[in-house]
Amino acid sequence: MTALPLPISVVLVTLTAAVVLGRWWLVDDQLIDRLLNWALTWEALGLTCFVCLAGISGPELAEYLFLACGPMTIVNLYGMARLLDGADPAAAARRQRRYNRFGAAAALLIAFGAVTGRTELAEWVWAVCNSVTIAAGPLVIRACVRELRSGTTRRERWAYSALLVVSAYLAVGSAVVAVRAVMGLPTAVPGTVYAIISYLVLVLLCLLIAIPLLLALVKRAGWDRDSRRYRRLHALWRDLTAAVPEVVLAQGVSYTGDPTLRLYRTTVEIRDALLQLKLYTEDTSNPGTGIHHYALRIAEAVQAKSRGLPAPGSADPVALAAPADRTAELRALLDLAAAWPAAKAAISGPPTGARTGAMWVT
Structure with a gap:
């Protein structure tokens, strides 16, 4: 040396x-x-x-x-x-x-x-x-x-x-x-x-x-891309799983909290909750005007289910297959999470009357 x-x-x-x-x-x-x-x-x-x-x-x-x-x-x-x-x-x-x-x-x-x-x-x-x-x-x-x-x-x-x-x-x-x-x-x-x-x-x-x-x-430190995406989805996940707690997956002894696995579990649980909440929206041929319209319909569905109102829909959640493109699904859920705070604020006041059509994220 x-x-x-x-x-x-x-x-x-x-x-x-x-x-x-x-x-x-x-x-x-x-x-x-x-x-x-x-x-x-x-x-x-x-x-x-x-x-x-x-x-x-x-x-x-x-x-x-x-x-x-x-x-x-x-x-x-x-x-x-x-x-x-x-x-x-x-x-x-x-x-x-x-x-x-x-x-x-x-x-x-x-x-x-x-x-x-x-x-x-x-x-x-x-x-x-x-x-x-x-x-x-x-x-x-x-x-x-x-x-x-x-x-x-x-x-x-x-x-x-x-x-x-x-x-x-x-x-x-x-x-x-x-x-x-x-x-x-x-x-x-x-x-x-x-x-x-x-x-x-x-x-x-x-x-x-x-x-x-x-x-x-x-x-x-939670600065990686998957952790940042998880934080963007967390508020949406929290509200949806509070309304539909049965969609939360059990954490086995092998669960490590890896950011990638945590993000994947979060997207699965959000999508399962959306499938359940679709029963509380009317499925019409007009899907609405965009992600903000869809977020409003989901927020109304969360409110209705939380109040114990009966589900007017008759859609079969099992018949709705998961999107083949996980990247596109994640992108759509991130857009929904961005629109979610405004949708919650819009329905926090008095009821606005009958619900309108709903749009499904694919």
Whole structure:
């Protein structure tokens, strides 16, 4: 590891620790996320050892102790690369235990070589570990190319492109380390240009790793698109389900409150309530003049049902099939939610007389 000024080292350790803690808190649902979290944890531990020991025992011992944490980082990254390449997830835990045993043995050998002054042993073991990184590079590169060809979104293309660059750099850098070890040279490559490139790649890697964490923080804060849509629908949902409480779905033990699932449940319950409330409107051939007219008719139906009035309609709710286009349905419900406060206010006064025709949202 190229020696860093102390302020830069402290900043790197702090940022890495913050990302690690944040990912363990918010991004650990899938196995591939946990493998990356373990890799980052070992990397953070190595950085901490380097920063804390460089001024006490000297930069050479601190650097080798930093490298001692490297094998555990590498084996977790290799396990992640295998999953990205399509390896069987069912056997991933057993496979990863083998990788971890290899990483632990390599880490102990590097630490032994560093403490006893046998730096050649540590250099050779580190070179062997870098051969694992060389093998992981093509796996990740192939997965990135496959995803880029599959027509992903712009954000995903940027993420996979960055991962492609980082993987190619790590594979080439690991090959350089292996070659220098075979030639009897120190594995750390000297030079300002190499150090600058290494730091730029490190910054790119940190930004790439932080993307899922930032998305999880946005979702936890309720700023994601599904949460915003749910809040727009909430007032409409609250009034409709208060009038037709039987449409509210039971929440099983597996319900997690995920914004996407919560939004879907809300749209289903609103639509079921509208089906029930259609019985309280007269179904005529004239659907009205738009969403505001329809919101007024539904508000009148809610008022009638809440007062216990008999339903004049005879429509069969079961016969009304759900729209095939969920996006169009959600858009219509959002329009209805926007018109709902005005419709409620319009019927809050004295009754306006007979109801007029109703319009169904499709």
